[in-house]
Amino acid sequence: MLLSVENLSVSYGKIRALQGINFNIDEGEIVSIIGANGAGKSTTLRAISRMVPVEPGTKMIYQDQDLLTYTADKVVSRLGISHVPEGRRLFGNLTVMENLQLATFARKDRDKIQADLKRVFEIFPRLDERREQKSGTLSGGEQQMLAIGRAFMSGRKIMLLDEPSMGLAPLLMLNVFEALKEINREDATTILLVEQNARLALQFARRGYVLESGNLVLEGSSNELLENPEVKKAYLGG
Amino acid sequence: MSSGGSFTDLLQFIFMGLQRGSIYAMVAMGFNMIYNSTGIINLAQGEFVVLGGLMMVSLTMSANISLPLAFVITVFFVTIVGILMERFTINPVKPPTVMRLIIITVAVSILLKGSAMCFWGKESHYMKHFSGTEPFEIMGATILPQTLWIFGILIIIVAAFIYFFNFTMTGKSMRACSINRDAARLAGINDRKMVMLSFALSAGIGAIAGIIVTPIIQMDYSRGALLGIKGFGAAVVGGLGNSIGAVVAGLLVGILEALGGGYISSHYMDAFALLILLIVLFIRPSGIFGSREASRLKEF
Numbered sequence: 255m256l257l258s259v260e261n262l263s264v265s266y267g268k269i270r271a272l273q274g275i276n277f278n279i280d281e282g283e284i285v286s287i288i289g290a291n292g293a294g295k296s297t298t299l300r301a302i303s304r305m306v307p308v309e310p311g312t313k314m315i316y317q318d319q320d321l322l323t324y325t326a327d328k329v330v331s332r333l334g335i336s337h338v339p340e341g342r343r344l345f346g347n348l349t350v351m352e353n354l355q356l357a358t359f360a361r362k363d364r365d366k367i368q369a370d371l372k373r374v375f376e377i378f379p380r381l382d383e384r385r386e387q388k389s390g391t392l393s394g395g396e397q398q399m400l401a402i403g404r405a406f407m408s409g410r411k412i413m414l415l416d417e418p419s420m421g422l423a424p425l426l427m428l429n430v431f432e433a434l435k436e437i438n439r440e441d442a443t444t445i446l447l448v449e450q451n452a453r454l455a456l457q458f459a460r461r462g463y464v465l466e467s468g469n470l471v472l473e474g475s476s477n478e479l480l481e482n483p484e485v486k487k488a489y490l491g492g
Numbered sequence: 493m494s495s496g497g498s499f500t501d502l503l504q505f506i507f508m509g510l511q512r513g514s515i516y517a518m519v520a521m522g523f524n525m526i527y528n529s530t531g532i533i534n535l536a537q538g539e540f541v542v543l544g545g546l547m548m549v550s551l552t553m554s555a556n557i558s559l560p561l562a563f564v565i566t567v568f569f570v571t572i573v574g575i576l577m578e579r580f581t582i583n584p585v586k587p588p589t590v591m592r593l594i595i596i597t598v599a600v601s602i603l604l605k606g607s608a609m610c611f612w613g614k615e616s617h618y619m620k621h622f623s624g625t626e627p628f629e630i631m632g633a634t635i636l637p638q639t640l641w642i643f644g645i646l647i648i649i650v651a652a653f654i655y656f657f658n659f660t661m662t663g664k665s666m667r668a669c670s671i672n673r674d675a676a677r678l679a680g681i682n683d684r685k686m687v688m689l690s691f692a693l694s695a696g697i698g699a700i701a702g703i704i705v706t707p708i709i710q711m712d713y714s715r716g717a718l719l720g721i722k723g724f725g726a727a728v729v730g731g732l733g734n735s736i737g738a739v740v741a742g743l744l745v746g747i748l749e750a751l752g753g754g755y756i757s758s759h760y761m762d763a764f765a766l767l768i769l770l771i772v773l774f775i776r777p778s779g780i781f782g783s784r785e786a787s788r789l790k791e792f
């Protein structure tokens with residue numbers, strides 16, 4: 255098992271966003287967590303990348319290591335867990351190239367950086383053409399590509415993706431998901447995806463979880479979930 | 493010097509203003525560095541300048557250490573003070589709200605000032621100019637060699653600064669942290685280390701400012717507050733967080749102050765800087781070169 259999460263609880267002040275959820279991911283898998291607005295999807299990813307504090311009693315084990323002993327930057331630089339956040343969070347004043355380079359700041363394997371950079375431009379040729387462009391001026395889809403590229407550069411044992419489909423036109427969305435599939439297949443990257451777009455997420459992932467108001471209420475293979483009447487009703491539009 | 497309206501007088505005031513302004517510019521750069529990494533104003537900034545000056549005095553005048561070596565030792569020492577300040581007073585604060593941190597910097601400034609008084613006493617300390625006091629003459633106006641040192645060092649610092657923030661990974665990482673701290677952490681950048689580095693650099697710049705200005709103003713333990721306020725004025729006028737703006741504004745404040753002192757009243761010279769600060773804040777709260785970034789100060 256690559257990552258196992260037990261009894262994960264997170265509170266923002268009085269609001270309890272996650273109420274003790276359990277899930278796990280094997281190496282090489284693509285797993286999705288689907289849920290409505292405010293279900294706690296982003297919070298789940300933020301907890302794994304250590305961007306929010308978790309409640310006592312939470313256990314997160316990553317490759318036999320206690321994730322809770324790592325700070326946010328070390329989760330990325332030491333463990334290779336990269337998080338593509340909601341809203342992408344690029345460094346708008348910096349160029350595409352600078353954004354990618356910054357992600358390698360703490361990497362120890364400096365000799366592999368060039369090859370990885372080449373790979374990012376191979377996966378996303380549109381970024382290659384825009385190396386020197388300020389990232390703030392990229393289109394939404396290009397920004398999403400750059401955010402994924404940045405995660406790729408910072409370490410990519412596992413990528414946590416927060417609604418990568420958000421704000422993208424259907425064609426571009428397919429592009430991005432194709433690229434993610436390729437990264438999963440060719441670059442040995444495990445993927446945990448959270449999405450409101452349940453159909454897309456379940457077509458993309460092999461198995462999934464359903465998150466409702468801070469609780470995981472269902473889990474199963476994507477096919478099972480796609481056929482599940484409750485899921486159909488609540489998330490797939492009938 | 494007669495106080496006619498002659499060109500020579502004007503030039504003389506401008507030289508003087510540039511000299512004072514260079515120091516404000518350096519103090520302002522120090523403010524900005526910490527502001528960019530933490531969102532706070534470090535009210536102990538002026539104390540770094542004082543420490544730099546006084547330490548340099550002791551090393552060169554009492555211990556007879558050569559100028560370049562004393563320069564390096566002093567900058568190193570004050571940089572360590574900046575690092576210790578961050579490690580022991582800023583880093584442990586949880587949660588690090590802006591108001592709390594600023595109050596801590598006030599406490600640190602009182603502590604540093606008190607220590608300086610215990611160690612160096614209350615008197616002003618004289619220090620030899622770097623290369624004599626034989627002034628150069630330019631179109632009738634005179635300029636001290638020390639003033640040229642000050643300009644020269646300011647230029648070097650600005651160049652180093654531009655290089656550091658635009659062409660080195662560490663500099664870019666610091667910028668990344670100030671653009672978006674969360675995103676920087678997600679990119680694997682150790683944001684806390686960057687905060688520490690910003691304290692180190694701003695203490696270092698403060699020390700350099702103190703070292704080069706001491707031969708002219710004769711340092712004493714209590715100078716930090718006024719130097720700090722004027723540097724802060726320059727930082728605000730230049731647009732908080734904008735370091736090139738700070739340099740331009742620092743020089744501008746220095747020149748306006750010198751002109752005010754020369755043509756209006758030298759008694760109120762120190763007040764002119766504050767007056768400029770108030771006017772700018774009134775007309776353009778984000779500073780002359782500032783963008784909406786400065787509105788972050790609303791966190792107060």
Ligand SMILES: Nc1ncnc2c1ncn2[C@@H]1O[C@H](COP(=O)(O)OP(=O)(O)OP(=O)(O)O)[C@@H](O)[C@H]1O
Pocket residue numbers: 266267269270271289290291292293294295296297298340450
């Ligand atoms: N910084 C915060 N402060 C307070 N409450 C928060 C914060 N972030 C999230 N919450 C609350 O926690 C709950 C879960 O939020 P989260 O962002 O994880 O939901 P989500 O499933 O990602 O929703 P969406 O699909 O809209 O992105 C929500 O009720 C939200 O209001």
Ligand SMILES: [Mg+2]
Pocket residue numbers: 295296297340416
């Ligand atoms: Mg979300």
